[in-house]
Amino acid sequence: MRYEDEAAADGAANRAEDGAANGNTGGSGVVRIGSMSGGAVAAGYGARAVDMSGHGPAPATSAQAELLDAVRTLREQLALLVPSEETAGVAGELARVEEEIAGTGRADAGRLSRLRELLGTGAGAVSGLAAAVAVTQAIAQVLA
Template identity: 50%
Template sequence: MAATADERDRGTGPGTSTGAGIHIGSVQGAFAIGDHNTVTHNEGTGVAPADPAQQELLRAVRELREDLARAVETPQITVLRGELADTETEIAEGGAAGAGRLARLRTALADAGAVVGLLASGAAVGQAVAALVGG
């Protein structure tokens, strides 16, 4: 049975084949279609920290920020949240947190000690900061 003219125009029906027929509705991540393609995927816009200690600090900061979402808001927690956000941004954009940032973060951790001391993620941030500042 031969395809009708309408089926041929749409690329459907028996014995028809066209290059048009791919439909992509939604895509996340990286992909390639066809021959000789190269896929590049860059997560975010920041710089990955090269120093393993900075990588550990970034991981711990993100975890503590998530844990603090469930904490009761106090002035000390508010300051700590701000320092954690600024530290995350500094590491993500520049590859490392500077000495001044680490000092402010250490102070904010100490000031919010009652809550931070109850969280494993708080201890992890404290240890990561101590490893970077040597104390």
């Protein structure tokens, strides 16, 4: 609802509060937010507020978002392999890339180059995973 003057808005808000105090939960109401930083607001029957303010920024570009998805998939697949120095090294770099993107919206180019090099050796079990190819391709898009 939009009110042209504050007096009308205040009157409607008071009527809505009076109705709720008398057990009337239906009808119209007013929600006014001048500005808000963090937190969440929901209004209306069945509304649900979800506060995402503490979860860092969204990936800076669609390429970073695709990279984040590919990294998460590869991390899941790595857990299925027999632990080794190779899997530990790749898992560590993947964790750092995921943390950077989740925390800042983008991953460092140097870190991505190191990860691409680890995945590009082609000698180990990790390079045989389809998700490793997807991560390598996503890195190429981000660095392009």
